[in-house]
Every structure is written in structure tokens, then in C-alpha cells.
Amino acid sequence: MKTAEAVTRAVEKGATHIGFIFFPKSPRNIEPDLAGRLADPVRGRVKVVAVTVDADNDDLDEIVDLLKPDILQLHGSESPDRVLTVKALYGLPVIKAFAIREASDLEKIDPYVGIVDRFLFDAKPPKGSELPGGNGVSFDWSLMQSLDEGVNYMLSGGLNKDNVAEALAVTRAPGLDVSSGVESAPGVKDLGMIDAFFDAVRDASRRT
Numbered sequence: 001m002k003t004a005e006a007v008t009r010a011v012e013k014g015a016t017h018i019g020f021i022f023f024p025k026s027p028r029n030i031e032p033d034l035a036g037r038l039a040d041p042v043r044g045r046v047k048v049v050a051v052t053v054d055a056d057n058d059d060l061d062e063i064v065d066l067l068k069p070d071i072l073q074l075h076g077s078e079s080p081d082r083v084l085t086v087k088a089l090y091g092l093p094v095i096k097a098f099a100i101r102e103a104s105d106l107e108k109i110d111p112y113v114g115i116v117d118r119f120l121f122d123a124k125p126p127k128g129s130e131l132p133g134g135n136g137v138s139f140d141w142s143l144m145q146s147l148d149e150g151v152n153y154m155l156s157g158g159l160n161k162d163n164v165a166e167a168l169a170v171t172r173a174p175g176l177d178v179s180s181g182v183e184s185a186p187g188v189k190d191l192g193m194i195d196a197f198f199d200a201v202r203d204a205s206r207r208t
């Protein structure tokens with residue numbers, strides 16, 4: 001999220017979480033103080049998520065201080081030890097992102113079970129991309145069918161209004177995360193696309 005209009009619309013449409021990206025190479029990168037001001041009007045109604053990529057303690061200190069997130073989303077190659085350290089430092093729940101292309105990628109979650117609060121499964125970035133997420137690409141959702149029941153996760157990666165029904169039908173994911181699928185250009189959230197995405201999710205949920 002980068003604008004008050006997008007925050008308001010997502011919350012009105014039923015978002016349970018809103019995310020702010022702290023990764024300078026991203027077109028969605030935002031300063032922590034602005035993110036905090038955007039989050040203020042909706043605190044308590046949705047979970048505020050800080051998305052970081054292998055951030056050091058100084059950066060996390062500033063983000064936690066100024067944004068006051070409810071959840072930290074770690075979208076880099078943070079080890080289980082690093083996750084434990086982050087949790088101890090800030091006392092916040094952690095969503096850990098994993099990049100999935102093949103079945104063996106799912107085995108990488110094993111050392112994190114019992115440590116992270118929720119998993120997020122995203123596609124591997126395309127060759128040449130500087131972004132570990134937010135690339136608008138999907139992975140083979142049928143891989144989720146081999147996941148142990150009870151693994152609490154969000155499905156992400158290239159979701160949009162046209163494919164979210166199939167994504168739900170294939171995975172029955174307990175949570176969905178969308179970014180570029182509701183953008184008219186990189187980093188530019190589109191209110192009509194936000195509406196259409198939530199309407200598609202609602203229609204699909206009614207049918208399944």
C-alpha cells in the first residue's frame with residue numbers, strides 16, 4: 001500500500017491485512033513514517049503487515065517504531081535462528097515467505113514449523129528480477145495439495161481477478177495475498193482492480 005485511497009478501499013472491500021513494503025529496489029517501497037500515517041486510520045480493523053527482505057536490526061527498529069505493525073513478513077532468506085531473534089526482539093508474529101517452483105521447495109519449511117506464525121507461498125522470481133516478491137508471477141498451485149493439513153499459510157504470487165477462483169479451487173488456501181494483480185502499473189494500486197479482485201474472491205468463495 002502506498003496511498004490512503006488504496007488502504008481505505010481494500011479495508012472497505014474486506015481485506016483482513018494490509019502490507020507495506022520496505023525494500024528500496026521495489027516500486028512499492030515506502031518510508032516507515034508515511035506507512036505509519038497510512039495505517040493509523042485502520043488500526044484495529046485490519047492487521048498491519050511490514051514486509052521486509054533480510055532487514056538488519058537498525059532497519060527493523062525504525063520500521064517497528066514508526067509503523068507499529070501487527071505482523072512482520074520476512075520475504076528474504078531469513079534463517080530459523082534469525083526468525084527467532086526477530087520474534088524475541090519485537091514480540092510480533094512473523095509470516096515467513098517461501099519461493100516455490102517444485103515440490104522440494106515445500107520441504108524447506110520444515111525447520112521453520114513451530115517457529116513462524118504463518119507461511120506465505122510465493123513464486124520464484126523470474127530470471128533477472130531484482131524483487132524477491134511482487135513480480136506478478138504464479139507457481140503450480142497443485143503443489144499445495146501435498147502440504148500437510150494444518151499448515152497455516154497464505155497463497156501469493158501473481159493472483160488477480162481472473163485466476164483467483166481457480167487458485168482457491170485448486171488449493172483451498174486459508175489466506176490470499178495480492179499485490180501487482182490489483183495494480184495498473186508497478187506500484188500503482190487501482191481502486192477498480194481492488195474491487196474486482198475482492199468481488200472475484202467473494203464469488204469464488206460462495207461457489208466452493
Ligand SMILES: O=C(O)c1ccccc1N[C@@H]1O[C@H](COP(=O)(O)O)[C@@H](O)[C@H]1O
Nearest residue numbers: 026075133134135136157158178179180
Ligand atoms: O511487492 C514488492 O515489490 C515486494 C518486494 C519485496 C518483497 C516482497 C514484495 N511483494 C510481495 O510479494 C508477494 C506477491 O506479490 P504479487 O501479487 O505477485 O505482486 C506479496 O506478498 C507481496 O507483498
